[in-house]
Amino acid sequence: MLVRKNLIRTSVRVLILAVYFTGWFAPATVFAQAAPVVKAAQAKPITDADLKNVAGPKPDDLAKGDPGGALTGTVNDIVVSDSKQGLTLPDLVNMVGQNRIAINFVWTLIAGFLVMFMQAGFAAVETGLCRAKNANHTMMMNFMVYGFGLFAFWVMGFAIQQGGCAPNTNLGGLSPLNSEFTVNFLGGKPWGLFGQKGFFLSGSSYDVGVMVMFLFQMVFMDTATTIVTGAAAERWKFAAFAISTFCLGAIIYPLFGNWAWGGGWLSQLGANYGLGHGYCDFAGSGVVHAVGGLTALAVSMIIGPRIGKYTRSGKPNPMPGHDITMVLLGCFILAFGWFGFNPGSTLGASGAGNLRIGSIAVNTMLAGCTGSFGSLLYMWIRFGKPDASMAGNGLLAGLVAITAPSGFVNTPGAAIIGFAAGMLVCLSVEFVERVLKVDDPVGAISVHGACGLWGVMCVGLFADGTSNYGGSWNGVNGSVTGLFYGDPHQFVAQLIGCATLVGVIFTLAYVLNWVVDVIVGQRVGAASELEGLDLPEMGALGYPEFQLVTLGTGRSVEIAAQ
Amino acid sequence: MKLLGLVIAVLGWLLAIMSVKLASPPAQIICALAGFTVALIGVLGVLNAAHLKDAIWKS
Numbered sequence: 195m196l197v198r199k200n201l202i203r204t205s206v207r208v209l210i211l212a213v214y215f216t217g218w219f220a221p222a223t224v225f226a227q228a229a230p231v232v233k234a235a236q237a238k239p240i241t242d243a244d245l246k247n248v249a250g251p252k253p254d255d256l257a258k259g260d261p262g263g264a265l266t267g268t269v270n271d272i273v274v275s276d277s278k279q280g281l282t283l284p285d286l287v288n289m290v291g292q293n294r295i296a297i298n299f300v301w302t303l304i305a306g307f308l309v310m311f312m313q314a315g316f317a318a319v320e321t322g323l324c325r326a327k328n329a330n331h332t333m334m335m336n337f338m339v340y341g342f343g344l345f346a347f348w349v350m351g352f353a354i355q356q357g358g359c360a361p362n363t364n365l366g367g368l369s370p371l372n373s374e375f376t377v378n379f380l381g382g383k384p385w386g387l388f389g390q391k392g393f394f395l396s397g398s399s400y401d402v403g404v405m406v407m408f409l410f411q412m413v414f415m416d417t418a419t420t421i422v423t424g425a426a427a428e429r430w431k432f433a434a435f436a437i438s439t440f441c442l443g444a445i446i447y448p449l450f451g452n453w454a455w456g457g458g459w460l461s462q463l464g465a466n467y468g469l470g471h472g473y474c475d476f477a478g479s480g481v482v483h484a485v486g487g488l489t490a491l492a493v494s495m496i497i498g499p500r501i502g503k504y505t506r507s508g509k510p511n512p513m514p515g516h517d518i519t520m521v522l523l524g525c526f527i528l529a530f531g532w533f534g535f536n537p538g539s540t541l542g543a544s545g546a547g548n549l550r551i552g553s554i555a556v557n558t559m560l561a562g563c564t565g566s567f568g569s570l571l572y573m574w575i576r577f578g579k580p581d582a583s584m585a586g587n588g589l590l591a592g593l594v595a596i597t598a599p600s601g602f603v604n605t606p607g608a609a610i611i612g613f614a615a616g617m618l619v620c621l622s623v624e625f626v627e628r629v630l631k632v633d634d635p636v637g638a639i640s641v642h643g644a645c646g647l648w649g650v651m652c653v654g655l656f657a658d659g660t661s662n663y664g665g666s667w668n669g670v671n672g673s674v675t676g677l678f679y680g681d682p683h684q685f686v687a688q689l690i691g692c693a694t695l696v697g698v699i700f701t702l703a704y705v706l707n708w709v710v711d712v713i714v715g716q717r718v719g720a721a722s723e724l725e726g727l728d729l730p731e732m733g734a735l736g737y738p739e740f741q742l743v744t745l746g747t748g749r750s751v752e753i754a755a756q
Numbered sequence: 757m758k759l760l761g762l763v764i765a766v767l768g769w770l771l772a773i774m775s776v777k778l779a780s781p782p783a784q785i786i787c788a789l790a791g792f793t794v795a796l797i798g799v800l801g802v803l804n805a806a807h808l809k810d811a812i813w814k815s
Contacts (some may be wrong), residue, residue, distance in 0.1 A: 380776060467776040469784075491799070495807050504813035630804050631811065682781035689788035690772050697769025697795035701762050704803075 245281045298364045298542030299406050301551075305538020306406075309413040312531030313340055313420060318524030319590075320424040321736075323515035323583065323636040327726025328428045329736025335423040335430070339439050343419040346443030347412050350393055355448035356411060357389020359456045363664065364542035365406055370398040374457050383466040385459035388452050410538065411451070414482050417535075418447050421486030424636035426493045426716075429500050429723050432731050434716040438493065441706045447485050450699050454481045460694060463687045464670040470684030472668040473691040474657070476554075477539035479598030479649025484695045487643025491632065492704040497717045499633030501724060510627050513635065518582050525586040529562050532593045536600040546664035550601065557600045558593065561612030565592015568616020576620070584620060590641050591619035595649040602657035602674045611652045615645045647692050652676075654685030761803025768795025 250270035260266050274285050317336035324332045358374025361367050373390040392399040395408060419442050423435065453460040454475050464472035475481050504510055515521060536558045537551040569588025573581040592612030596603075599611060622640035626632050632639065659675035661667075667674055675681040710716060717723075722730035729735060772791025775784040 380773065463776065469776065495804060498807070498812045501812065504811070506813060508811075508813065630800060631808055632804065682785060686775055686781065686784040686788050689785065689792055690775065693769045693772030693788065693792040693795050696792065696799055697765045697767075697772070700795075700799055701765050704762060 240283060240286075242282050245283065245286065248281070294542075294544045295366050295403075297544040298548075299402075301543040302365065302406050302410050302538060302541050305534035306410040306413050308531050308534025309410075309417065309538065310531075312413075312417060312528050312535070315524045315527030315531060316417075316420045316424070318520045318527065319586070320420075320427060320524075320636050320638075322517040322520030322524060323424070324427050325513065325726070326516040326737055326740070327728060329516070329728065330732045330734055331432070331727035331736075332423070332427045333736065334732055335427070335432070335435055336420055338436070339420045339423055340416055342436055342439040343416045343443035344412055346440045347415050347448070348395060348408075349444065351415060351444045351448040352395070352408050352411060353390065353392035353399075353448075354388045354445070355415075355451035356407060356456050357391040357393075358386060358452075359389065359407075362403075362407070362541065364540070364546060364548070366403040368401075368403050368407060370401050370404055371407075374452075379459075381467075384462070386452065386457050386462065387459065388449060389456050407541075410541070414478060414535075415443055415447050415451070417478075418482045418486035418489075419443055421483070421638050421642045422490045422493055424638040425490035425634045426497055427635045428727065429497055429717055430493070431714065431716060431718050434710055434714050437710050437714065438707055438716075441710070442486075442489055442703070446489060446699060446703050446706065447481075449702070450485050450695070451481050453694070454691070460687075460691055461668045463690060464668050464683075468683060469687040469690070470654075470681050471666075471670045471672075471674045471687070473687050474602065474653045474667065474674050474684070475598045475650060475691070476601035476653070477536045477597045479594060479596075479646045479652075480691055480695055482646075483594045483597060483642040484646030484650065484692075485699055487639050487641070487646050488695060488700040489703040489707075490634070490638045491643055492700055493707050493716070494632050494634055494639065496704070496707050496711050499631065500635070501720060503633045504631060508631060510631075515583065515635075521583055522586050525589050529589060529593060532558055532562065532597075536597060539601065540663070547662045550661060550663075553604075554600045556605060557596055557603060557608035560605055560608045561592040561596030561600075561615070562589050563592070564609045564612035565589050565595070565616035565619075568592070568613040568618075569620050570616070572617050572620040584623070584637075587619050587623070587637050587641050588616035591615040591645040594642055594645040595652060597646075598649040599653045599656055601663075602653055602661050602676075604658050604660070607652075607656035607658065611649070611656060615648055618648055619645055647695065650688050650691050650695075651685070654688030657681075657684060757806035757809070758803055761798045761801070761806060764798030764802055765795045766798075768792065768798055 248269045250268045251265040256265055269281065272281060272285060272289050274281050313336065317333055320336055321329055321332045356371055358371060360369050360372045371389065371391050374386040375388050375390055376384040376386045379385045392404065395404065419439050422442065452458040454473055455461065460473035462472055463469040500513065502511060503513060533555055537554045540548045540551055542548045543551055566585050566589040569591065570580050570585045573579065573584045592615045595611050595615035596608055619637065619640050622644040623637050626634055626639050653674065653676060655676045655678055657674045657676035657679065659673045659679050661673050665671060675684060677685040707716065718727060718731065768791045771794055772788045775787035778784045778787055
C-alpha cells in the first residue's frame, strides 16, 4: 500500500513538473516567435531567352557516371513540348505544376499503402485478444473485411462520401467530383447531405486524381469496418458480418465522411453559422474511429455478451486472449501504419501548408507514447501490475485521440491528449464491462468510440491557431483555433459533431444491424459458440495440431469435431 | 423501450444543432453539451437498459 501511495505521489510530481516545464500554463503569446523579416529581392521576369542560356551537363560527362548526384536532375530532365523549339517558359511552369502534383500523388498513395497495412495490425490484435478456439474465425473476419468493405465503397460508398468534394488543389482539382445533394435547413442555409458522382469510379470519375483519392479514402473506411469485428468477436455469424460490413462501407461510414470531409453540412458549420472552421477532423477520430466504435457498440448490444462472460448476478468473468505477443506486435504494426493515417491526411507534401507533415508525425508519435504511459500508470496503480494488453490499448487510444487534432495542435497539447486518452480507455473499458454490461472482447468500443469522441473534442480545445493549409480550412479563412487559444465557437462545432455521431450515426448503425439481425440472425448458436467458431463457422481450426480444451464444456475441440 | 432510446438519441442531436441559433458562445456550448449528453443517455441509458432486461446471462 505504501509503495502504491509513493508511486502515486511521484507520478503526480513528475506530471506537475512536466506540465510546468513544457510551459502549458504560459500564455500562447510566449511561444509566438516573430516571423523573420525577409526583404523581397527585386524579381526579374524570366524569358524564353534566359532559359536557352541554361546549360545542362554534357553527354560526355554524364557517360562517366554521376556518383555525387550533381549531374542528375538538371535542365536536361525537363520535358519539352517541342524539341525543335527547346525549353520554353510554359514547359517550365507546367513541369513545376506536375512535380507538385506528382509529389502529392506519391505521398498520398504511400500513406494509403501504410494505412492498408494497418489491417494486418488489427488482425493480429483482435485474434490475439480472442480465445484460441476462435482464431480462424476472428482472423478471417479481419481478412475479409478488406474485400467486403472495398467492394461496397467502390460500388457506392465513395460516391456518397466524396462525390461533391471538389475542388481539391492538392490532388489536381478533382473536378469530376462536383455534385453534392443539398437541402436548405435551419435559417435557409444549404446542408450538404451526400455526394452524387463517382459510383463504380466510372464515367468522368475515371480520372488520375480521383483514383488517388479513392485509394486513400477506401483504406480509411476499411479501418472503421475492422473495428466492429473485434467488439463482436467470438459470437458473430460470418454471413451477418459480411452484410453488416457492406452496410457500414456503403452507407453509414460514407454519410458521416461526407458531412465531415466531403463538403457536407458539418464541415460548413463555420461558413454557414460562424462556428469556427466548422467541424474539423483532420484524420478521422470521429469519421473513422468513433463511427467504427459506435457501430461496434450497436452490434455488441444487439448480439449480446458471450456465454459465460457474466454470472447470473451480472458479475463479469475474465476471458483472457490466447496470445499477448500477437497483440503487442499488432499494436506496433498499427502505430507504424498511423504514420500514413495522420501525416497522409494532408493529401500532399508540397504546397498549401503541407510542410506541417513533420509536426503531424511527431504529434502522432507523442500521443501514442503518452497514451501507453497513461494506461500503464492507471493499471499499475489500480491493480498493482503494468498490464500488457491495456498498455497496448493505451497506445492505440492515444493514437485514436490525436487523429483528429494532429494537424492543428502543438507537441505539449498532443502529449496531454494522448495521456488523457490512455487513462480514459481504462476507465471506459471498466465502465462498458461492469456498468453497461456490454461484452467487448478487445476493448474496441472504448479505444475507438470513447477515445474517438475525446479526440474530436480536443480539436475544439487544443488547436493552437498556427496551422495554415493554404490560408483557409472548410472555406473559412485563418487557422483552426480551439477554446484554450481563444475561439469558443470551434468547440461548439466539435460538440455538434459528437452529438451527430451518437445521435444519428449510432442510430443508423443500430437500425441497419437490427434489420440484418431480423433477416439472417446476427448471433451463432450456443453449441457453436461453446465449441469455438473455427469449425462450425469456418470449417477449419486455427491451430489444428494443438488440443484446445474449451472452457465451459470441458471437451476438446477435436473431440467435438468428431 | 429500445425505440424510446433511439428517439432520445436523435432528440439529443436536434438539441445540439439548435445551438447554432444561439448568439452567445457560453450558451452555445451549454446547449451543444446538453444535446450530446441527452444523446448519450438515450443510447447508454435507455437503449442499453432495454437490452439488459432480456440479457442472455439472466436466463
